[in-house]
Amino acid sequence: MKEGPDIAHVAALIGDPARANILTALMSGKALTATELACEAGIAAPTVSGHVRKLMGGGLILGCSQGRHRYFQLAGPHVANLLEVMMGFAAAQGYLRTRPGPRDPALRAARVCYRHLAGEAGVRMYDSLMGRGFLALAPDGLSLTTQGEDFLVSCGLDLTGVNKARPPLCRNCLDWSERRFHLGGSLGRGLMDFIFQKGWATQLPRSRVVHFTQKGRRTFEKMFPL
Incomplete structure (x- = not known):
């Protein structure tokens, strides 16, 4: 057996x-x-x-x-992580569902991955935070640095509530469309909520698509430069 x-x-x-x-x-x-x-x-x-x-x-x-x-x-997030990894593997092997139309590029541009930001926008945010030393690789995966804490607080993010949320604080999440990491964990969820609260973007009804306003897109890219 x-x-x-x-x-x-x-x-x-x-x-x-x-x-x-x-x-x-x-x-x-x-x-x-x-x-x-x-x-x-x-x-x-x-x-x-x-x-x-x-x-x-x-x-x-x-x-x-x-x-x-x-x-x-x-x-829970553990199930979402499993599904996102499977989506990434399926995409890498060419197993893609054919649904032509504007929704496909919109999903790739920005979408919700179980309450955190994914797609091109999510990967941009992750790369920006990593590139400026605000996130760092840690033995258990990923951590928020002191410089990262100072930056996010200066932007208006309430880290107190984020730190009290269900762990982990930061987690690498493989993006199925970009095949690179975006940010998961309670910090990823906190930043997604922050973007919605600021009115930079909204989640389309009955969809995972996140739609940025023109002003919101400019502000987002200024906050997370590459």
Whole structure:
């Protein structure tokens, strides 16, 4: 008998096309109803409940009830990280879904990766922070330097709330479209919230796309120069 973790079980859960679409939809960081998940996955509403049960049983998603509705979301950042790594591998091997139209370049430009910024904008932010010594590689992955703390506080980011959030503070997250790192962890989530609060960008409805205003884009690029 073979010993060790059973990756075949997890792979089978994710490998079903309908369940893969459900998980991808939840990468937006938003909680969705079964009806919304059925729409995203392109399957009949009565069918989605079976897929949801399997994903919950496998520890990939969670469900919660509010009023008359039941909402579902990813079980946590660890699941989002797993999915993003798989997306990066699939893209590198040329396994891409063909959905021509403006949404594809928009997703590559800036998108939400489970509550932090991904795409070209996310990689730019990461490279800028690393290049100026505000982030540094550490034995456990990644750390925010003292200079980085001073810079972010000077920009108006509340690091107190970020530091109190669920660890890790900083984490490398492989970007599937750029095939380079963007910033995850509680700092990545804090910076995403900061960008939205400042009105530089908004997340498009029913989408992972992050749309920057012209002024917001200029301010963002000034804050994170390359």
